[in-house]
Amino acid sequence: MPKERVQKKSRQHGDIQKQGINFNKEFGQHILKNPLVVNSMIEKAALRPTDVVLEIGPGTGNMTVKLLEKVKKVNACEIDPRLVAELQKRVLGTPYQTKLHVIVGDVIKTELPFFDVCVANMPYQISSPFVFKLLLHRPFFRCAVLMFQREFAQRLVAKPGDKLYCRLSVNTQLLARVDHLMxxxxxxxxxxxxxxxxxxxxxxxxxxxxxxxxxxxxxxxxxxxxxxxxxxxxxxxxxxxxxxxxxxxxxxxxxxxxxxxxxxxxxxxxxxxxx
CATH class of the missing domain: 1.10.8.480 (Helicase, Ruva Protein; domain 3)
Known part of the structure; x- marks a missing residue:
């Protein structure tokens, strides 16, 4: 799914900057701010009230809160402790607090918990290893809605003869049905x-x-x-x-x-x- 870059700063993004938290380029951090994109991703996931969702890189929680409104539980994996604190603060004292479980660490090195659906706005640096990790995950999950940079997304769905057709294309399409939603x-x-x-x-x-x-x-x-x-x-x-x-x-x-x-x-x- 190609990544939509929105120039306008959200209130949450502004608040983070005021608190002296700068996004870490090494982690490929970028906040998904436009609510229409967030809503579109969640709609594509076809979530159920009984679902357990795995979210990668929740950041300040713009998508996390929307997920918590619809599902039984959200396991959110975040590598940056500063953003973990912001996310936990955001749900503190709300009905969502008990539904959110935060995993602090590198998702590539972390053993993933059980989940029905994965929703993620992926950093480019870990896109390929995460896809392979997800494809090998057991028990099987129902679906994943992932936002990638355009060229990476095109490699996932490339067909024989396409210039972007590669090992990633073959392995992904062997183990999963892949649709380019955006x-x-x-x-x-x-x-x-x-x-x-x-x-x-x-x-x-x-x-x-x-x-x-x-x-x-x-x-x-x-x-x-x-x-x-x-x-x-x-x-x-x-x-x-x-x-x-x-x-x-x-x-x-x-x-x-x-x-x-x-x-x-x-x-x-x-x-x-x-x-």
Whole structure:
């Protein structure tokens, strides 16, 4: 999954800096700040109330808190004791305190506990060894939603003949089904900029676009065991979504990253995806 870098500083990030805590480049530390990206990752994980989640590199806990709202327990592995203190302080005295177990140390050298789902915003330095560690983990887990830098993510899903096809590609695809989830992001942006001077509403009226969205929506409903209304009309659904959220008359050339993330989130909330 390609990494989205957001320039705006979150309140939590600002608070950390005020307290004199600088991020350690040696650990590849970067805080996942945009709530739309956090929500999208959690939505993809399809979490259940009985799940135990393994989170790698929780940082200041922006995603951790969201996970704690939805699952039975979160095992968060963090190498930096300073961030561990911030994370524990964040849940202190809340109902989430007893649901959070923090593992302090290097995840590559740590014996992983039992978990159903792994969710992580991965530092580049440990991406490859962590993937191999995860693939060999027993007992089997249900799924992992991992955010990587773009080129690394492309290596995971590369096919024979691709220039990025390598040992990592072969081993990963041998032992797991791998999907490039934020291909969804590329799909959204490609549709929007296919006619960058036209409105967003106009860009989503093309037949091929609507057919693709309807197919993905039906797959989503099937996976979630949700019945599709007999009178379902993808064109009406998309038009209503864009109008309701104020995107229909916007033009891609004047939209910033947060606008596109907001648009993606609107579609995700309705179970309509771009992969």
């Amino acid at each position: 291909k969804e992001w590329d799909g959204l942006v490609r549709i929007c900029f296919s006619r960058k001077n036209k409105t967003i509403g106009a860009s989503f009226k093309f037949t091929k676009v609507l057919e693709m969205l309807e197919k993905n929506y039906r797959v989503h409903c099937s996976m979630k065991n949700v019945a599709i209304p007999t009178d379902f009309d993808v064109k009406a659904k998309v038009t209503d979504l864009l109008e309701k959220n104020g995107y229909e008359l916007k033009r891609p050339r004047s939209m910033d990253i947060d606008d596109f993330l907001g648009l993606l989130n609107c579609f995700n909330e309705e179970g309509i995806h771009f992969s």
